[in-house]
Amino acid sequence: FHRGNFQDLAKREITVAERQKIGRFFYRFRNGESGADVYDRVSSFMDSLFREMDGNLMPNSNILIVSHGLFMRLFLMRFYRWSVEKFHTLENFNNCGYCILERDDQDGSFILKTELKIFPERKRTAMKDLKEKFSEQSFNEEIITTSYTRDTKNDEKKND
Template identity: 35%
Template structure:
């Protein structure tokens, strides 16, 4: 029996690249462009292990007709991570792979002077990680949506644009041609990019983003399709895991609501917009009138 939302991917899985030379020693950035930084031998092993783990998760599905479609950042370390992950999958399981510039790493500037970067990153902690823009580089906010006047129609170039084209690919069945297959989209990217993707998808605030921790090398976040057509992190991941990632109890409750929510529903118990701005506002016109008349609003 098909899922009522069988045209949607069963999972969208965000994977951070394996350990890189830059993770091991930031001096690597002083001589090597960021996009050319290589994986360490440990990073290659992490990626092979991640591939095994992902394969085991997917092959445990009730529907044995599962398939995968990969998106990968164009950086050497993400491409190498995908190559190692790919060893776990037979070609018949892979629908396709696309290199996707919009899930690349944040631009920290060109060759990076070690001592200067140390000072810059300390400034970022004081300024705030979301809006801080690296000299000659980008901020996390730029990754969400960069308007580039040189691009036709000034289309958004980063995460927002990627999400739009991702949904277009899904709607037009470019990545999912056979409804009997369970499709899994796997995005091999970078820590910050994964956090920004989740922020935009789940409509988290900047303040909530600031509390998120970076995924470890080759860690993944699995967004799984719930019964009503919404995606949730809570189907595959535990409360403890999500707390470790920096999600608040309210954000975790929202993920649990999404497990059963109908697509397009609004979570009225999701407090971080209404309560943030309108917690001082009366619940109803009558309550406001009662306050103006000096009444408590309770029956006499």
């Protein structure tokens, strides 16, 4: 009976260290997917969604997408064309978390209305340190929320 990748603490530390070295976006868990794999599925989903939107099959409709946190973060990454580096700064959504994108009626763009949790700077720095000893506590810290950021229509317009 297999209870997941983190049942054996020795293997878990190795897995966590490998994930830190490779990065959360590119690391593929045993018997699972990497963020990059899910990103590809997000892209296919978005292509289908945009075809339906462009074909006026859903004019002025609200759309509800129900998914897990990784898919939600990768959806936003793909939609707003965020970099892998920016993805790595984002914490996962809480259980039953939600994200709202609101259409701007004037230009048709979508504004991110939900405040996203980001890792604190000290945690982002520690994640880059490959010599760090990964303990049970350091792995659990990965899900602790501390600060928030808010994006507007997209990163490019923000930098203008």
